[in-house]
Amino acid sequence: MTRICRKSRMPHPTCPLSDCMAVIGGAWTPNIIWNLSSGPRRFSELRAVIPLVSAKMLTQRLRELEDRGILIRTVLQGSPPTVEYALTELGQEFMPVIRAISEVGQRLKDRAAALG
Amino acid sequence: MTRICRKSRMPHPTCPLSDCMAVIGGAWTPNIIWNLSSGPRRFSELRAVIPLVSAKMLTQRLRELEDRGILIRTVLQGSPPTVEYALTELGQEFMPVIRAISEVGQRLKDRAAALG
């Protein structure tokens, strides 16, 4: 599988750009936030819509986002157990960025199609 | 130095989100684009405004962005030689994202300040 995106370490003094990138810069993170924007999703649902993400990475990213207060994790009693993830109010703050990323990505695709 | 942002590998089928993140996800990349948005900058100017970036990384990112057509590199004759980097028209397409990232980052900062 081709590496499409690289990750970034930003040993950098705090600034708005890196503050935000620190949150959304993780692998799969924009995708996770995007998919939660339309409502709560279960772990397996997220795995399904972000097909190639491993359980390990998805767990890792979800935990990070939870620690940062971007989303909340709710365990629903039952057997088998289900767990729901939902964006917090803070998490919603990132939607303008995610939307902008998506729009520009789409525009790049259109542009590439037009050129070639 | 604290790691403020992580980097991401996204072994992922192409989608608008990862297409765009593939470009801006690299370390320092948002900062580079941001600093070029107000006009061409020389190598040393970029190093100055992105203080902690090493020459190696700055070079690497600039080359990547050049290869992707995001910016153009111009060698200005003279001694000592100077090199100018400028956003291309394609590069300008990323400004909405960079701006959104900056705005949200700022809002996060304000929010944190308000919460104490």
Add this chain to the structure above:
DNA sequence: CAGAATCCTGTTGGATACTG
């Protein structure tokens, strides 16, 4: 000035197997 080259370390993240 604007890099290139080399060395070297920490981190990332996939694969696989196991669990309550």
Add this chain to the structure above:
DNA sequence: CAGTATCCAACAGGATTCTG
């Protein structure tokens, strides 16, 4: 279902040194 644990290869990126 929703993870956890372990192993490991690949890569990122800092420090340092050298150059046209």
